[in-house]
Amino acid sequence: MLTTDLYASSVQHSLDLAGIFVFAISGALLAVRKNFDVFGIAVLAEATALGGGVFRDLVIGAVPPAAFTDLGYLLMPLVATACVFFLHPHVERINGAVNVFDAAGLGLFCVAGTTKAHDYGLGLTQSAVLGLVTAAGGGVVRDVLANEVPSLLRWDRDLYAVPAIVGSTMAALLIQFEALSGVTSAAAAVTAFVLRLLAMRYGWRAPRAWHRRSSTAEDL
Amino acid sequence: MLTTDLYASSVQHSLDLAGIFVFAISGALLAVRKNFDVFGIAVLAEATALGGGVFRDLVIGAVPPAAFTDLGYLLMPLVATACVFFLHPHVERINGAVNVFDAAGLGLFCVAGTTKAHDYGLGLTQSAVLGLVTAAGGGVVRDVLANEVPSLLRWDRDLYAVPAIVGSTMAALLIQFEALSGVTSAAAAVTAFVLRLLAMRYGWRAPRAWHRRSSTAEDL
């Protein structure tokens, strides 16, 4: 039995759509800030929401990717585009709320990505890596398309990779010990979600290389 | 019967090569403007001409992609590179002509991409999206490699996505109503082509988000 069967599929599908929606919002908001037109907003919303999952599906051989088989996945970012297009001053104002939803998407996608990769026969470590890619890849695609340094990589942004790594690793360990269920996978997703919220609340950051300043100040 | 069989294949192949050539010219010209060397010009020409189609083929599972099975697809951008390398002041001078050819490539690729995706079993909406990706994806790859904001996304460029969306949608509707033939698919391609020419002629642009200026001026 596939591990994804452990989820009530309709619940899982709704959670996927919710995750896609909030990631699309983050893409659309960046597009507005970059002064893109309505089609640029839609492209960035789609790429942000679906980029991580499409890459995962290409790697594991799940072709065509879910984004191109389930119409809802493709349409949800257009709903997000419409919301941002007409309401973006209000959406900006609730930016905190958007960040909370984005953290929820991060938690959902790192667990869902890990279990799907394992369903397709990848090892546990590789599955956890693809969980991270699923959760964080869309944001990287978003920033590359917007011609910015991916916020995932920057030292001056709150921790983003660590919560996803923790969630993915928990999911992989649950699979390893045959303890993956709706409840335990929800616990992994919630752990990643809460860690991300705490990182934003307390400004947790990751260290840069030792002695960095002395030797590279001239490069900046 | 596959819908692509509706085309006389030799005619279709010639049109594909023509589309690849003009897209490659647009990549090579940007490479010259960015001061790249001859290999940089060739890489950008290849990526611009083949990027959209390779992504489509990976998504639909047509592996290896056509760009790696048909030698002409791989060589045509090198011909474009040679033309631009030796003749680029003249090519720049006929930039208007290049834009017309690029519009023709847009028309051809959005229809060909839609029909190929449908041949591989994708739904009509997804096929139309992949038609758009085939037509516009190479330009996005070009701009990302050249470290510029993709012109597809920018509000201060004439409409590019809309003509491709119209052409892709027409192709999808023709498939839906079993009316796809050489003549009707040519009509879809010509419609996209003419719309793109009109967009350039009259400077048609897409709107940006409402009230954008008030809330985001400080971000620019």
Place this chain on the structure above:
Amino acid sequence: MLTTDLYASSVQHSLDLAGIFVFAISGALLAVRKNFDVFGIAVLAEATALGGGVFRDLVIGAVPPAAFTDLGYLLMPLVATACVFFLHPHVERINGAVNVFDAAGLGLFCVAGTTKAHDYGLGLTQSAVLGLVTAAGGGVVRDVLANEVPSLLRWDRDLYAVPAIVGSTMAALLIQFEALSGVTSAAAAVTAFVLRLLAMRYGWRAPRAWHRRSSTAEDL
């Protein structure tokens, strides 16, 4: 018999890991220069080391890519990350040595990429192109993620594509004439390696488009 069987597989695997390690070092060093945090360093190391091979494997249909089946491929960039994180002033100081290793990786990967693509049924020309992509693709991914113009494309960098093209072409010709063996493929890799060293030693560069300056000075 597959051409890769010609290698003693354990030797080949060690060479692959060595190539991945040196490419990862180059990614990690750029990440430090760009002021990324430790996770940004790890992501850039992974992307640089594995990007070219993952793209090749997706194109030839070797799914999941080797980077996601062989755990060593995934872990080696983390070792490189740790080295650069703790020792980077020393690693910077031996930058010359890193460049020599990078040249060795270039030689190994262009030959290995060509033979693997041919094993999966691609034509000789396409296989040579994928050998180039395997060797140079990771560096392009690295520079795109770091929001820089890929050094592969820039005229003011020493030749990088030409050594890889020579090595890939030699490997393709060896396959063509059924002369591929451990010795001859090593000769192709060494040729690419030595050419790259010479290009760095003597500052070999590729020409830009003719009459470039006159017509495009205003764009710079």
